[in-house]
Amino acid sequence: MTISKGFLQKRTVFSTSLLSSGTILWIIFSYILYAFFFLSREIFRFLTADFGDQVLLVLDKNETFIYNLFCSSLAVAIGYGLALRFVLQNSVTGQSAKARFLMRRTLNEQDFFTWAFLSWFSRITSILGICYIAFPIQYDVYFLDEFPFLLTLLPIVVFFTTWPKLALITKGYRLKWTAISLGIFATMSFGFAFKSFLASEKINKILLKKSIEYTYGLTVPRSQTQQLLQRRSLTTNVYIVRDTIDPFQPIIFINNVYTQTGLDSIDIKLNIERDKLSWIESSQMAINLHIDENIPMTFVEELKYRFRQDSLRIIQYSTGQKHSKYPPNYPQWKYSGIQQNLYPRHYPKFVSFLDSAEHLDFDKYTIRLPESMMYRVNALKEYNRIEVYVGKDDVMVNGATVTDSKLAEIVYKFTKKYSPDNVIIFNKDNQITFGRYIEYLDLVYSQIENLKNEMSLELYQRPLEYWYWQPELESIKSKYPRNVLEWTREEQRLLDLMKKAGNTTVK
Numbered sequence: 001m002t003i004s005k006g007f008l009q010k011r012t013v014f015s016t017s018l019l020s021s022g023t024i025l026w027i028i029f030s031y032i033l034y035a036f037f038f039l040s041r042e043i044f045r046f047l048t049a050d051f052g053d054q055v056l057l058v059l060d061k062n063e064t065f066i067y068n069l070f071c072s073s074l075a076v077a078i079g080y081g082l083a084l085r086f087v088l089q090n091s092v093t094g095q096s097a098k099a100r101f102l103m104r105r106t107l108n109e110q111d112f113f114t115w116a117f118l119s120w121f122s123r124i125t126s127i128l129g130i131c132y133i134a135f136p137i138q139y140d141v142y143f144l145d146e147f148p149f150l151l152t153l154l155p156i157v158v159f160f161t162t163w164p165k166l167a168l169i170t171k172g173y174r175l176k177w178t179a180i181s182l183g184i185f186a187t188m189s190f191g192f193a194f195k196s197f198l199a200s201e202k203i204n205k206i207l208l209k210k211s212i213e214y215t216y217g218l219t220v221p222r223s224q225t226q227q228l229l230q231r232r233s234l235t236t237n238v239y240i241v242r243d244t245i246d247p248f249q250p251i252i253f254i255n256n257v258y259t260q261t262g263l264d265s266i267d268i269k270l271n272i273e274r275d276k277l278s279w280i281e282s283s284q285m286a287i288n289l290h291i292d293e294n295i296p297m298t299f300v301e302e303l304k305y306r307f308r309q310d311s312l313r314i315i316q317y318s319t320g321q322k323h324s325k326y327p328p329n330y331p332q333w334k335y336s337g338i339q340q341n342l343y344p345r346h347y348p349k350f351v352s353f354l355d356s357a358e359h360l361d362f363d364k365y366t367i368r369l370p371e372s373m374m375y376r377v378n379a380l381k382e383y384n385r386i387e388v389y390v391g392k393d394d395v396m397v398n399g400a401t402v403t404d405s406k407l408a409e410i411v412y413k414f415t416k417k418y419s420p421d422n423v424i425i426f427n428k429d430n431q432i433t434f435g436r437y438i439e440y441l442d443l444v445y446s447q448i449e450n451l452k453n454e455m456s457l458e459l460y461q462r463p464l465e466y467w468y469w470q471p472e473l474e475s476i477k478s479k480y481p482r483n484v485l486e487w488t489r490e491e492q493r494l495l496d497l498m499k500k501a502g503n504t505t506v507k
Contacts, residue, residue: 049210070154308342376491
């Protein structure tokens with residue numbers, strides 16, 4: 001009898017029917033696991049629209065396919081381990097002692113790794129899911145750009161986990177086994193990635209309809225200077241957007257997309273919000289204005305006039321942070337922006353006086369203007385002042401056209417020399433957009449903030465942001481207050497009346 005080479009190392013042979021059954025189980029296990037991964041990801045993603053900052057995590061078609069491919073390849077890799085277990089368990093009988101030992105060791109290591117990996121993976125994905133639901137971290141973490149190797153290598157590592165021991169079992173045809181397994185792995189991974197178990201795009205549209213920013217393309221302007229509304233419980237959010245049908249007709253929403261109102265009825269809606277507060281809190285109610293940068297100032301001024309009529313004192317223009325990587329509508333900036341106090345309050349008696357005076361014949365009558373809380377015209381005589389005018393195409397200081405850099409220089413030097421006994425009168429053409437208005441209002445405010453910061457560094461060796469209601473901050477504010485004045489509608493009518501009457505008739 002002829003002795004052949006390798007007769008002591010019998011080749012491990014798997015039956016064709018067993019391999020076919022294992023392949024079918026591999027496909028079934030992988031498909032079920034991929035469906036689980038896909039649905040879990042989509043459920044976590046949909047929840048981001050209802051919890052935390054309520055910013056839906058939206059994936060485009062390319063991102064959806066790549067994440068589908070990651071989920072499918074990971075599912076196929078895990079499914080391969082389960083199918084391999086089925087094949088090895090049913091092939092132990094009839095094998096040599098050494099082959100049985102290798103098979104059992106391979107099964108034990110495969111079990112340990114599979115459950116250890118699933119335990120780790122479930123914890124990581126759960127933590128990430130909760131973080132995405134609670135915070136809009138999609139603006140900070142972008143896996144496709146920052147962790148591409150993780151998404152690529154993790155399924156491959158899981159797939160080749162059993163390879164060191166499996167190579168000893170299939171040593172006679174290991175390359176063939178590997179090539180066929182990799183081919184099936186790649187085919188199933190890419191094939192499953194095209195499968196979607198939910199109409200995600202339709203669900204996205206339904207969820208995004210609750211977002212005013214998305215539905216109406218709301219983009220607030222950016223600013224360098226920002227303040228934060230401290231008591232959000234006393235804040236009502238008012239959104240002013242352009243109509244998708246008629247872009248020249250703004251639409252107003254109170255707090256959410258379901259409460260739409262108009263200028264004529266906004267006082268009713270705001271009174272409903274104010275009635276939810278106590279008598280003391282109602283006087284501290286603040287209006288947080290989210291205004292699209294393309295809204296004309298004519299509409300904004302009319303809205304502010306209605307607020308004054310309704311005895312609302314505090315408003316804030318919600319703005320994005322200038323020179324930031326985040327979008328203007330970043331949720332963390334929702335309650336940050338440029339604050340204003342609507343002063344003086346609205347006096348119907350003063351309006352009646354103006355209505356009557358505007359019809360007088362100034363050749364026969366003289367107007368007397370005593371000191372009053374209803375207007376600030378006479379009080380400005382005691383202050384050093386400059387007038388900034390923002391038009392559609394130009395900017396002027398005291399009637400002279402200036403560049404942006406020159407305006408910043410003038411405001412800086414004027415404030416540094418005369419503050420706190422100074423006033424900057426900020427006028428604008430009401431036909432300009434809200435974005436242009438905020439741009440130059442922020443430019444003026446930023447020069448005042450620069451002077452505050454310089455004073456803080458000089459006196460206390462700390463930047464302005466270091467202080468939080470300390471006496472040092474109050475002393476800095478008292479030196480450089482924001483003495484920026486915008487005329488109310490009644491004050492502007494009074495100034496026009498004074499020009500019409502002439503200086504000699506106004507006493």
